[in-house]
Amino acid sequence: MTRLGFLLESDSCIGCHACTVACKSEHDVPIGVNRTWVKYIESGSFPDTDRHFSVMRCNHCDDAPCMTICPTSALFRAPNGVVDFNDDDCIGCKSCMNACPYDALYINPETNTAHKCNFCNHRIEVGLEPSCVVVCPTNAIKVVDFDDPGHPVAREIAGADTAVRAPEQGTLPKVHYRGAHEAALDPKLSSIPTDGMIWADTTSDHPTVPGTPSAEEVRTAYTTPHPMVWGWKVSAYLVTKSIAAGVMAIAALLVALGHADVTAAVGVVPPMVAGAFLALTGLLLVVDLKQPLRFHYLLTRANRSSWLVKGSYFLLAFAVICAAWWIAGLAEAETLLAVLAVPAVLLGACAAGYTAMLFGQCEGRDLWQSHWVLPTLLAQAVVAGAAAFTILDVAMYVPSPRAIQWALLGGLVALGSFIALETLTASERHVQMALSTLTRGRYRFQFWVGAVAIGLVLPLALVIVQIAAGLDGSALPALAGIAAAVGLVAYEDAFIRAGQSVPLS
């Protein structure tokens, strides 16, 4: 067996970037993206300063989260232990980029597929070393076979004080560093100075560190930009599937309350609303792909360990239940609606909640790995469903409006509690940094005004007034429903972006 990795000797690296250029030339890597690069860290205060170089690249992890999450197995383990990729299978979903805790992947703008260091496997296969190893003038990059204890570099690593990047992520990286500054390996310890890097710009949404926690003054003098890859389409898809799941949950509640005989508001309209929002969910998922015409690979080349694939199965199964409900509603088959109520609620919960497990596979985004994400998603579905019914109530007869208002009230209280617990109980630095961006940084207005004031406080006040005063009109609940929906959109978008705001390299 062979298990290839690298020893990167930062104490020998002279920061010449020959490895970067050789890699670009070997693989035709376009301008603006990199398979490998040399990060500069500067430490100390004038005149007692120092500059440190460290080569960044894929770690060919033994437990590679990019492979687990890749829905089509486009990222795969080669027989020599290297994590390689297959362009023809990649759908450009970018999930690997959020799963990798090291910023190792990028979307090639020419192929619209995910690329990264593949150890120059085409060279290894014919007995050559990777181009970066050959070109390095100081032998700072060495290939190692971790399955051969007698390998000279393996013996070097065994006898030396080496470190890996982000060992706490449990990915078992096979790139070891010797002599690297700790801030080079842990991007949370240094920040890009406000006057910029030495001879490079970064993008406006490149994650940066708010302040340096290190006792020593450290700054990132050069690194490559890594803009966030999931934006409004992902946050919108979270909201649309929440609405679909929630509408069917409230319809099931109305069936349980004995209203299966209300053809329009219980039997026919809810599955139509759910179906429309499920279709929108699918559309958002497809248009967010860099290779949208390959969307069917999710089913035809499925990697069943990926929650993108499992989620697709849940969405499809939920769509089938919605269709069956609609047919039963049209046929006024009340008994069948009662039978469908349980799978409608369960599959709706799966459709709304599976993203928590998908986020759990995003090892690079610790905010998304909180155990509060699943209850938050389920509470959002209840809020979204009840909100949709309060709005429907303005246009058509809806039975038991008070029960729907109680559902909205309960959902809002639960949602507010989960968000509070999520923001107040975080102890890990990566999560605290993301939450700081969410509540005190770039997304604070979206969070406090959009999600909290408009999305929680306003609808809670309106529904409490409606219930406490015993009012019968539909205007206040509908206003509460609209405000709650606006809040969901604001929260999801801020949460998705804040999760990607912590630098990984």
Ligand code: SF4
């Ligand atoms: Fe490479 Fe990142 Fe995948 Fe690890 S998770 S193998 S570093 S791309």
